[in-house]
Amino acid sequence: MAKKVNSKTKKLQRRKRTLQIGNYFLFGSSFLTLTIIPWLAEMLNVTIEDGIRLSVALLAAITGLVIQQYLNKEDIAGAIENIKNDTKIEYAGPSTEVLPRIARKMKHAVDVKNTFVGIDEYDYDERNGAEISQIYTSWLENGKEGTWTDIVGPAQLFSGRYEQISVRKKKIHGTHEIKILRHSTPIVNFTIIEYEEDDTEVFFGWMAGSRNSNIFLSSDRHAVKIFSKYFEKLENHRLWGPPIEVNYSAQKHKRLRRNDLVDKIGNWMTISIREGTIVTYGFFTIEITKKPTSMGRSGIVFIDGLLLDRSLNFIEDINHGQEHISHYTNKMFIEYGNSNTGRKGFCFYEFEQGINNPAPEPDPESGYVAGFFIDQGSSIRNDILGFKTTLFSPTSDPFPKFEAAIYTLETLRKQSRITEAQYLDAYSKIEAAKETEPT
Structure with a gap:
């Protein structure tokens, strides 16, 4: 609309200049009528009635005045039009x-x-x-x-x-x-x-x-x-x-890659370590929901998955909406609470690009995550280690928990993020759980 207003203004200015030239011409005509015509008449010995001469001069002058008035009117109308357009x-x-x-x-x-x-x-x-x-x-x-x-x-x-x-x-x-x-x-x-x-x-x-x-x-x-x-x-x-x-x-x-920016959207596999021992496995998806979830959320960052103990028994669903999550660069802070289990607390994640990831899945686009969580009323810190993957979806049904847990341990061991002793201890628990799992 700015160009539309400017176009109207320029047209008005051109019109004003044209009318001004015409006005100057008519006033000049009046001057010539009052001065040159009597001189010419005298030179040519032609008698021209003074009344006619005066009438012509007055007519030209009045015409100029009328046009000048019209010009003023156009200026005012144009100014009003500009004001209307500018504030519209x-x-x-x-x-x-x-x-x-x-x-x-x-x-x-x-x-x-x-x-x-x-x-x-x-x-x-x-x-x-x-x-x-x-x-x-x-x-x-x-x-x-x-x-x-x-x-x-x-x-x-x-x-x-x-x-x-x-x-x-x-x-x-x-x-x-x-x-x-x-x-x-x-x-x-x-x-x-x-x-x-x-x-x-x-x-x-x-x-x-x-x-x-x-x-x-x-x-x-x-x-x-x-x-x-x-x-x-x-x-x-x-x-x-x-x-x-x-x-x-x-x-x-x-295109959006910054040296330190991690695309958090995707599937993540994690463990938590308490006092040197692997105690839980967390498998979750960070996504932007396109359609409303069962909880009515849509178009937001959403974390969905499950939490298992060291024997791969179900602890609780991981379910966090935007109202639970705060972001800053590659950091994420989550306040969690589960009405069914009564667990409450806060969790902190820090993400890092996984370039040259020595995992079984050599994916240069993958990422690392580390952090910790503390349950409300407890002073015990649970350290978190994990990575991004495309091999497992935490929302798949049934979820291959044994394969996913073993893959998580093997990947973290190859990344040198857990010790051999931690790996063997956790792996033995998984094998024992597989033997008691109902077929």
Whole structure:
């Protein structure tokens, strides 16, 4: 809308200049009528009635005055129109229809400030992935050296949005960075688009949990200032580590790779050690739920799995929602509680990239995890060791607990994270449990 307002202003200015030239011409005609015509008449010995001469001069002068008045009227009308346009908030349309319009605008954008926080419906990206990708592509390939800054929640970071973007490497201009909030707080999402010559406009209205929000557009400087200040507040809020600069030269699944950033989404296998002895096995999945779970959660970081004792007897389900979890860089803090068993306490995880992982599954994309948990009312610390895997899913039914436990022990031994004595002690317990397991 900023360009629309500027176009109207330029047209008005051209019209004003045209009318001014015409006005000067008419006043000049009046001057010539009053001076040159009598002189010519005298030279030619032609008698021209003074009344006619005066009438012509007055007519030209009045005509000039009328046009001047019209010009003033046009100036006032144009100023009013500009004020109306500058302060207007325009209904842009439903969110599913606004994306192509934004993509067209990105061809002329210099800097972009965008929020993508608290969006629960990930099938929104699936339905409109091509349009969203085109918005980023249009900006990245527009030839302008600007900056695009996204503010997202932890759950949205690994939603797949950034892997879908198709861009020609030789055409890339500008810098795309992502800042991650510690929590996916529901907000009214917005996009601030800054053009050349200080023109700026804002699209806003994307709501968390809404499939098709109503989107509005404004270039009013007061409205833009509010959203700009809000963006600054979010930038200065507690973030999940430093910004990530998207590397479009890397493979799509590595674009968000930071030297120390671990993609926690996936399956994890862990043990806990108390006073040197392996006492429990924890198998869990960290995911972003696309559909509501049995507990009604969707679009959030969710941990689901099971906890077994050293004889692989069931202790309890692992079930943590976003309200139990806090993030910061590669750290995760969880407050747990189970109403069935009465267990309560807190757990701390620290994740690390598993490059050159000497596990039976040589996966350079895997990761390590270490940490501890302490049950409420207890001072005993239980140390946690584990790793990421693609071989086992904790949610499979039936879960191959014996195979998974042995694989976990073998992997941790090969990683030199447990001793041979710890491995043999735990392995003997598993073998004894297999002999007593009902067939």
